[in-house]
Amino acid sequence: MKFKLAPSLLAADFWNLEKAILPAVEAGADVLHIDVMDGHFVPNLTMGPIVPKALAGKTDAILDVHLMVTNPENFITDFAKAGAHWISFHVEAATHAHRVSQQIRDAGCKPGIAINPGTPIAHLEAMIDHVDFVLLMSVNPGFGGQKFIEATYQRLAQLNALIEKSDNTPFIQVDGGVGVANIGRLYQAGVRCAVAGSSVFGKGDPGQAVRELLAEVEKHDA
Ligand SMILES: O=C(CO)[C@H](O)[C@H](O)COP(=O)(O)O
Numbered sequence: 001m002k003f004k005l006a007p008s009l010l011a012a013d014f015w016n017l018e019k020a021i022l023p024a025v026e027a028g029a030d031v032l033h034i035d036v037m038d039g040h041f042v043p044n045l046t047m048g049p050i051v052p053k054a055l056a057g058k059t060d061a062i063l064d065v066h067l068m069v070t071n072p073e074n075f076i077t078d079f080a081k082a083g084a085h086w087i088s089f090h091v092e093a094a095t096h097a098h099r100v101s102q103q104i105r106d107a108g109c110k111p112g113i114a115i116n117p118g119t120p121i122a123h124l125e126a127m128i129d130h131v132d133f134v135l136l137m138s139v140n141p142g143f144g145g146q147k148f149i150e151a152t153y154q155r156l157a158q159l160n161a162l163i164e165k166s167d168n169t170p171f172i173q174v175d176g177g178v179g180v181a182n183i184g185r186l187y188q189a190g191v192r193c194a195v196a197g198s199s200v201f202g203k204g205d206p207g208q209a210v211r212e213l214l215a216e217v218e219k220h221d222a
């Protein structure tokens with residue numbers, strides 16, 4: 001799969017969302033990452049379905065909804081109707097993870113399973129065959145702008161090994177603290193979609209930031 005960069009809207013200027021998003025997409029970002037937090041699973045509140053609904057049809061980018069909520073099953077239909085293409089939910093938050101992934105697929109979206117830095121990779125074993133991607137958190141979920149956790153590289157190796165021995169090949173998305181300093185190494189470690197919030201929208205020019213991040217990936221493409 002071609003590498004995809006997913007700017008996270010959490011770090012964008014909400015006064016000027018269109019001006020933030022358009023240059024990032026024009027510069028080659030294929031995915032827009034929408035962080036949904038419920039003040040319960042994580043100690044922060046962010047966006048509901050009105051955000052993908054506002055973007056649907058305005059951009060060709062894939063709308064990627066990252067649900068950091070308890071009871072994810074209650075939100076699938078609304079986000080799918082709002083135009084989401086990918087929906088990920090946390091293995092820590094889903095009592096019936098298998099059913100939730102099926103619900104996402106039935107709603108016409110690609111299901112992804114997300115995992116916190118403190119949860120053993122082995123907890124994904126029963127779900128690998130039932131998702132299109134794994135979202136490996138490289139910070140503790142809840143906030144943008146945090147420092148990348150270095151143990152993510154070891155966890156990536158464990159995740160690759162788990163995927164290798166399964167019948168399915170979900171792609172790996174990494175989320176949190178991604179920037180020019182680590183995106184190349186993450187690509188080499190098997191990441192095919194990197195979420196980048198502050199490193200895209202935290203500077204002056206999102207288009208330039210996207211070009212720099214993609215150039216790093218290109219450099220590491222052996
Ligand atoms: O899921 C998230 C936080 O819970 C965000 O997607 C993530 O933090 C992106 O922001 P940054 O690139 O600034 O770390």
Ligand SMILES: [Fe+2]
Pocket residue numbers: 008033034035066175195
């Ligand atoms: Fe996220």
